[in-house]
Amino acid sequence: MRRMIAPQLLAWWDKHGRRHLPWQKDRTPYRIWVSEIMLQQTRVETVTPYFERFMAAFPDVQALAAAEADDVLALWAGLGYYTRAHNLLKAARIVVAQHGGDVPRDFESLVALPGIGRSTAGAILALAHGQRRAILDGNARRVLARMHAVEGWPGKAAVNRKLWNLAETNTPSERVRDYTQAIMDLGATVCLRRNPRCDACPLAESCRARKHDLTAEIPAAKPKANRPLRHRSMLVVQRPDGAVLLHRRPPTGIWAGLWCLPTLDDGESAGDWCARVLGCSPNSYTELRPVRHGFSHFELEIRPIHLPVGTSPAIVREDDQWRWHDGVQELGMPAPIRRLVE
Secondary structure: OOOOOHHHHHHHHHHHOOOOOHHHHOOOHHHHHHHHHHHOOOOHHHHHHHHHHHHHHOOOHHHHHOOOHHHHHHHHOOOOOOHHHHHHHHHHHHHHHHOOOOOOOOHHHHHOOOOOOHHHHHHHHHHHHOOOOOOOOHHHHHHHHHHOOOOOOOOOHHHHHHHHHHHHHHOOOOOHHHHHHHHHHHHHHOOOOOOOOHHHOOOHHHOHHHHOOOOOOOOOOOOOOOOOEEEEEEEEEEOOOOOEEEEEOOOOOOOOOOEEOOEOOOOOOHHHHHHHHHOOOOOOOEEOOOEEEEOOOOEEEEEEEEEEOOOOOOOOOOOOOEEEEOOOOOOOOOHHHHHHHO
16 A cells, blocks of 8 residues: 655645745635646746736736737746747636636636646646645656656656556645645755755655665656757848837747747748848848757757848738837747847
């Protein structure tokens, strides 16, 4: 029979747990939801200022549902994984339209919302309502995998099922809210991915990975794949007043809906682009230092071309796809594009 980890974990959390995170101050389902989405694949230290700015702009689900996508993306810019922001906005509008503005309290309705999976729904219900729901975010997964010496990459279906069974088994019936926070805190502050602090861990004596010296191997890393390198030439079209021309990305794909520098088609020159889009020829242009940016499946090398223009060419506007950015208005831009523009 497996030993439950909740008693040791809760005793540790009572002394060492984190209690001052901004989403813990006013623990509404909406605030927990937004924080859980932001924390997906992103560290607490990075998320905290984004969360506070987001809450100041959109303090409740009604405010978010009424927001323009541009305003949401502007506050999300730099946090990455922008599909999260698109799904958050879609889900907020569904909550207002179909649930009367109340974040659902039942599991099935929550996981039906865009961007909310099994673990995120469990976290919302456990942290906001104290319901007995298991979670399996990255921190909880690492704690459980090491505690029970679950070998193999968690992305594999069989390994994932085993970890979910352990998550369900170990979740207690009482103090679920504290336990949920405790297992996340332990993974974030003690059971670290590299160099775990086993001497400070309340589960060290019964941790099978530690006993067998497997903490470096468990959980197994995702099998490495060769990420191809792609090249894109982008134009920094700049007016004499310093404003830079931006083009909105398509609603799907990489950087969906964000404002970006215009991209040259394969085989297209800066002169070709100017003739096609601006109806003029460039006086001069300068190739700038390339910029690298990594995505999950490929590396992108951006080759910026600085293209000064004398006046504002007559841009054909289609659904507000073009904009001269003077640095005053906040726009949703990918981090590498924002750095180039600035």
